[in-house]
Amino acid sequence: MSVDEFISDFSRFYILTLLYEGPCHGYNILDKFRKRLGKDVSPSLVYPFLQQLEQKRLVQHRVEKVGDKEKKVFELTDEGKQLCKRLFKRFSALVYTAIEPSLEICAHCGCKVYEGGHRETINGKETTFCCKHCAKSYKIEGDVEKELRSSKSKAKGR
Numbered sequence: 722m723s724v725d726e727f728i729s730d731f732s733r734f735y736i737l738t739l740l741y742e743g744p745c746h747g748y749n750i751l752d753k754f755r756k757r758l759g760k761d762v763s764p765s766l767v768y769p770f771l772q773q774l775e776q777k778r779l780v781q782h783r784v785e786k787v788g789d790k791e792k793k794v795f796e797l798t799d800e801g802k803q804l805c806k807r808l809f810k811r812f813s814a815l816v817y818t819a820i821e822p823s824l825e826i827c828a829h830c831g832c833k834v835y836e837g838g839h840r841e842t843i844n845g846k847e848t849t850f851c852c853k854h855c856a857k858s859y860k861i862e863g864d865v866e867k868e869l870r871s872s873k874s875k876a877k878g879r
C-alpha cells in the first residue's frame with residue numbers, strides 16, 4: 722500500500738493522528754478536529770476514510786452502548802500503528818526540511834538553534850550560539866587557537 726495515498730490529504734493525516742492518540746468515536750474525530758484546528762471536517766470524508774482503513778485492516782471497531790444507542794469505537798490495529806509511525810517520521814522529515822533554511826547552528830557545539838539563541842559579535846562578526854556558555858567556550862577556544870597559531874609562526878621563524 723502506498724504511503725503517499727494517505728499523506729496526500731492533510732485531513733486524512735490528521736484523522737490518523739487522532740486515532741493514534743487512542744480509540745475514538747466518529748463524532749470524537751469531528752469534534753477534536755474542529756476544536757484543535759478550528760475548522761470542520763466533513764463527515765462524508767471521515768466515515769468513508771474510516772471504512773477504507775478498516776478494509777485495509779489498519780483500523781478496527783467495536784460497538785459500545787451509550788444509553789440506548791450503539792456507537793462504533795474505532796481504534797488502530799498494530800498494523801495501523803506501524804503505518805502511523807512511518808507517516809509521522811516522514812511528516813517530521815518534511816517539516817524539518819521546510820524549516821531548515823531558517824535554522825541556525827551554534828558556532829560552538831553545532832546544535833540546532835530553532836529560535837532565539839545567544840548572539841555575540843566576535844571579531845566584528847555576529848555569531849550565533851545556543852547559549853552563553855557556548856559563547857564563552859568558543860571565545861576561550863578562539864584565544865587558545867590564536868596562541869597556538871602565533872606560537873607556530875614563532876616556531877617557524879626560529
Ligand SMILES: [Zn+2]
Pocket residue numbers: 827828829830831832850851852855
Ligand atoms: Zn552550543
